[in-house]
Structure formats: C-alpha cells, structure tokens
Amino acid sequence: MWEKLGYVSVVLLVVVALFWACSSYAGALGTGRSRDYAQDLNRRPSVTVYSVHSLALGRSVTEERISALDSKYGFKYTGLKFVTLSSGKYFLLPADWSRSAGVAIVLDESAEYRVEFEPGRG
Secondary structure, eight states: OHHHHHHHHHHHHHHHHHHHHHHHHHHHHHHHHHHHHHHTGGGSOEEEEEESSOOOOOTTSEEEEOOOTTOSOOEEEEEEEEEEEETTEEEEEETTOOSSSOOOEEEEOOTTEEEEEEOOOO
C-alpha cells in the first residue's frame, strides 16, 4: 500500500512539475514575442478598417467620418498594424503600441467591416 502511494505521489509531482514548466515556457515565449512585435511593429502590414458603426478604438487610432451618402461604411480607421488572422478574428495593434501601455484590438470577420492591408516599411 505504501509503495503504491509513493508511486502515485511521484507521478503526481512529475505531472504538476510538467504543467509548471509548460506555463513558465509559454510566459517567456509570449514576453519574447511581444518584445519582437514592439521592436518591429513598423515592418508589420498597415491596416485600414472601414466600419458601418463607430468603433471608438482610442486616441492613437485615427477615426475619420465618411460623409459620402452612397458609402456603406460610415467610419474609417487608420494607425493600425496587423498581427494575425485566427478563427475568423483580426488581431490588430495601434501603430504606437508598446508592451507597457498598449491594447490589442480584436475584430470579427464581418460584413460590417472592410479591412485593407498595406505593406509595412523596412
């Protein structure tokens, strides 16, 4: 009985240690990637988003009202950089994003938005 309890305890300890190691690795990987994004953000593609409704994306993103009567979209947003498209969602960062004071913007792929890309610089 004590022998089985010892084996179970060792296996449980190894499993907990593996989860802890994976968590530490994921945290370090995320921190490293955010540093890379911050350093090379101007190389990422620039994004212009046209929206049916106001998105109120914040101070660092420029919002422009579209006054043309025949336009489907009422708002244009510039000052964004493309990160990735995953599971039908656009992940964007403001062009002046930093790790210490930045937000990520997540937009669903939708007919309410038109997303245009331009090549990054550098």
